[in-house]
Each structure stands twice: as C-alpha cells, then as structure tokens.
Amino acid sequence: MSVITVFNALYCNEELIVPQLVKKTGYRLVEDAEIVDQACTLSGLSADRISRAFTAKTSLFNPFTHEKERSIAYLRLAVADILSQGNLVVHGFCAHFIPPPVTHVLRLCLVADMSYRLQQAGRLSSPEKDVLKVIHKNDEDKSAWTQQLLGNADPWDSALYDIVIPTDKIGAEESVHLIIRNLNTDVLVPTAASLAALDDFRLLATVQVALTREGHDVSVAVQSGAVTLTIEKNVLMLSRLEQELKEIVENIEGVKTVTTEVGKDFHQADIYRKLDFQAPSRVLLVDDEREFVQTLSERLLLRDLGSAIAYDGESALEMVREDEPEVMILDLKMPGIDGIEVLKQVKATQPEIEVIILTGHGNETDRETCMQLGAFAYLQKPVDIDILSETMKQANEKIMRRQQGELS
Known part of the structure; x- marks a missing residue:
C-alpha cells in the first residue's frame, strides 16, 4: 500500500510523466480536484472557497474568517481519509500534507529551468510574456503553500523530497523508469511505525477539523x-x-x-x-469619510464583527470581485462612483451580497430607489451601533438561511 506523491513546477512534463506512472504501477491517481470535492462534502464550503487555499493571495477577510486555515484543515482530513486506501499517486498541492514520519511514501518533485518551461509552454501559442506571467504566478502560489505548510518558501528544495527530477535533462520515459526502480525497494514497504504515523496523521486532521468547527x-x-x-x-x-x-x-x-x-x-x-459563525465576518465598509469609517470598523470589532474598508466606489467594486464580501455597509454620497451605482453593479453581478445603506445625505426618494434595487436595509447617520450590529446580524442570518437551502 505504498504511495507516490508528485509535486511539480508548471510545464515540466508532468502531463507525460504522471499518466505513465499511473499506467506502469497500476496505482490510482488522486489529484487536487478530487481532494477538494471531498473537503467540500466534509465542510459544506464551496469548491471555489476551498481551492483558494492553494493561492498565495489571502482574502482581506481572512483575519476574521480563518477561511484559508479552515480550508486547509478539511483538505488535510480528506487526504488522511484517502490515504487509507493505499497504492496511490497523489499529484498536486495536497501531496505536501503527508508528514515525514509516514515513510511508505515516495516523494517526487519535477522541475526544470525557465527556458525549458517556456519552450514547453510554447505549444499553447500564447505570447511569451503571458506565459511567463502564468508561470511566475504558479511558482508564487507554490512557494506560499510550502511556506504555510512546511515553513519553507522554496517549493523545489531537495530536502522536501526523496527524488528531484530535472525534466529538462531527463526525458519522461526515463523519469518513470527511475521512479519505478526507487519504488521497488524495501524502504517503501509499510512498517508498523509508518502505519502508526499514518494513524496519528489522521487523528491530527480529525482534531483540527473538530476545533475548526x-x-x-x-x-x-x-x-x-x-x-x-x-x-x-x-x-x-x-x-x-x-x-x-x-x-x-x-x-x-x-x-x-x-x-x-x-x-x-x-x-x-x-x-x-x-x-462566531453566527456573526457576519466578511463585512465591507464603503465610505469616503476616513475617520468615520475607521472608527466604525474599530467599534464593530469590539463586538467581534470584523470588517475591511474601501474609501471609494471603484475600490469597493474591485474588492467585491476579488474578496467576495457577504455583507456591505455602503454610503451613498462618494466621489466618482456613488453608492447607488455601486449598489446597482453589486446586485447585477453578485446579488447574494446583502447591502446595508448607511448615509447622512439621503432622502425618501433615495431610500425607495435603494430598496427597489435590492438593498437589505436603509439606515441614516448617525446610527446607534447596536442597531447597526443587529441589522448586520439579520443580514447574516438571511445569508445563512440561503446557504443552508442551497446545501439541502
């Protein structure tokens, strides 16, 4: 029940080596997508949310949601469950979950120099600058991943693997033969100590998920x-x-x-x-009055309501696209794109975001317009912080009911 793990730099013949390895060994291929799907089943989180754990960029809301850490906990448990099957080729980011004391694992890394990777990517007929951007982004993600899991920002460090294969110097077929030769050794036979370490790994993953919940x-x-x-x-x-x-x-x-x-x-x-999963944690405050909105953010944090801040409509829309807030507190009168236009665009693209209007300049016509556009509530400044907190919690309850309906 040995296991092979494969972690690779992009465009290093992984699309040739991994399928051949699976065919030669008869082992089952397990890739990140399967592990993400199982983590979704375990957690109830979406595949998109869990997959963001593989990226270097961390959401602005993560200090309040711990979403990356939660995703990693469920991914780790999914890997631990799958490893009980044995005879696997685990390919991708999740290969790094398996701890060193589990010794019946052959850990592989496929790398090549940049010129070779660009040459291999040339088959895609994309401009070199675009390909280089993709490669650098992928390398950055993998560096952040090994730093978070292993405390090592060099994802190609030979200390992390049993074999590092330079695929610009060793062809795909020869690489597979090299792997098979090393696989058929007594070192990779499961021992009592290695199996006990695997049990500890699964227990660790189970404990982390229980705490995360x-x-x-x-x-x-x-x-x-x-x-x-x-x-x-x-x-x-x-x-x-x-x-x-x-x-x-x-x-x-x-x-x-x-x-x-x-x-x-x-x-x-x-x-x-x-x-506190009952309290909103992905809250975006949008207001050009910097002192007011910073003070509001601090006061909400005292009530365990974490928030990020945008000072204009353009920044708010960018944060909506990249960080996906769940609740937005939105001022109406701002330079550039005003609050009503922000509300229109948010509801047109991501209607599930609950928007609470908080303004000191609105009138009854504005209130009617905002509510017709889909605002959750319309509040006037100055607002009692307890009323605002309660309104945010009601918006979050609506979101949770909708999410539970989607899952059921």
Whole structure:
C-alpha cells in the first residue's frame, strides 16, 4: 500500500510523466480536484472557497474568517481519509500534507529551468510574456503553500523530497523508469511505525477539523494518540480556553490524552479570538469619510464583527470581485462612483451580497430607489451601533438561511 506523491513546477512534463506512472504501477491517481470535492462534502464550503487555499493571495477577510486555515484543515482530513486506501499517486498541492514520519511514501518533485518551461509552454501559442506571467504566478502560489505548510518558501528544495527530477535533462520515459526502480525497494514497504504515523496523521486532521468547527485556531500535534494543543496568541482567560479545547478533543475516538501549552508567540499583543459563525465576518465598509469609517470598523470589532474598508466606489467594486464580501455597509454620497451605482453593479453581478445603506445625505426618494434595487436595509447617520450590529446580524442570518437551502 505504498504511495507516490508528485509535486511539480508548471510545464515540466508532468502531463507525460504522471499518466505513465499511473499506467506502469497500476496505482490510482488522486489529484487536487478530487481532494477538494471531498473537503467540500466534509465542510459544506464551496469548491471555489476551498481551492483558494492553494493561492498565495489571502482574502482581506481572512483575519476574521480563518477561511484559508479552515480550508486547509478539511483538505488535510480528506487526504488522511484517502490515504487509507493505499497504492496511490497523489499529484498536486495536497501531496505536501503527508508528514515525514509516514515513510511508505515516495516523494517526487519535477522541475526544470525557465527556458525549458517556456519552450514547453510554447505549444499553447500564447505570447511569451503571458506565459511567463502564468508561470511566475504558479511558482508564487507554490512557494506560499510550502511556506504555510512546511515553513519553507522554496517549493523545489531537495530536502522536501526523496527524488528531484530535472525534466529538462531527463526525458519522461526515463523519469518513470527511475521512479519505478526507487519504488521497488524495501524502504517503501509499510512498517508498523509508518502505519502508526499514518494513524496519528489522521487523528491530527480529525482534531483540527473538530476545533475548526467550533471556531478555534490552535496548533495540533499527535504522538501515539497523545494530543498536544499549542495556543499561539494571547488570551484573557487561558484556563477557560484550555478547558474548552480539552472538552472538544478528549471525546474524539483515538485520543488517549490531551495537553495544552502556550507557544512562542503567546505573549504578543495579538489577542486570541474564537470565531462566531453566527456573526457576519466578511463585512465591507464603503465610505469616503476616513475617520468615520475607521472608527466604525474599530467599534464593530469590539463586538467581534470584523470588517475591511474601501474609501471609494471603484475600490469597493474591485474588492467585491476579488474578496467576495457577504455583507456591505455602503454610503451613498462618494466621489466618482456613488453608492447607488455601486449598489446597482453589486446586485447585477453578485446579488447574494446583502447591502446595508448607511448615509447622512439621503432622502425618501433615495431610500425607495435603494430598496427597489435590492438593498437589505436603509439606515441614516448617525446610527446607534447596536442597531447597526443587529441589522448586520439579520443580514447574516438571511445569508445563512440561503446557504443552508442551497446545501439541502
């Protein structure tokens, strides 16, 4: 039940080597798309949201949603479930989830110099500058990925693999023969220690998902069923948090003991916050009055309502496209694109975003126009912060009901 993992730089003959390897070994090919689909089933998150974990760019809302960390937790559990089958070729980003103590894994990396990669990409008949942009973006994503998972920003570092194959110097067929020769060794026969490490890996993934579901983000280590939870951020009531974490973990099947400790960053000013999935966390505040909107953001954060800020309509629309907020607090009178035009465009392209108008200059006609365009609510400045918070929570409840309807 050996496993082969393949991680590659783009345009390094992976489209030739991986299929041949699958054919020669008879192993089942598992790629990122399959693992993402399983993670979707486990989490209820969309495939698009989970796949963003593979990109270097992190959403502006991630400090409040921990969406990347949550996605990685579910992807890790999906990999752990799939590995129980054995005789697999795991190809893609998810190859890096398998920890080194699982020794019945042959870890491969396919790389080549840039000139060769550009030559291989030339088959696409795209301008070289466009191809180079794609390659650099892919390399950037893979560097961010190995940095996050392994603390190593060099995704091609030979220390991460058993074999690094320079595909500009070794052809596809010869590469496959090299892999097969190394696969057929006693080193890759599953041992009791390696299988035990695989069990620990699956338990670690299960614990991380259980904590994630309850809104917690702590480091997890597992050794022979003994779970250690490390709290990296400062917390006002440490003993209460430790007790809550233990209560979540100790009843998970396979857990023998649970201990907690504080990490090296525990005494930094950053405060540990448990996620509240009932509160809106992807909130975009749009207002050209900088002091007002910054103060509003701070006041909302005191109520555990995280938000990002845009100071004009153009920036807001760009953030809508790239970061997909769920709730928007929108002023009407702004230079450039005004609030009504922003509302029109948002509702035309992403109608699921709930928009709360918050203005000091509107009138009854504006209110009627905004509500007809699909605004969730229309509020006047100055607004009572409790009324605004409650309105945001009502908008979030509507979003959650819609999402639950889509899943059922």
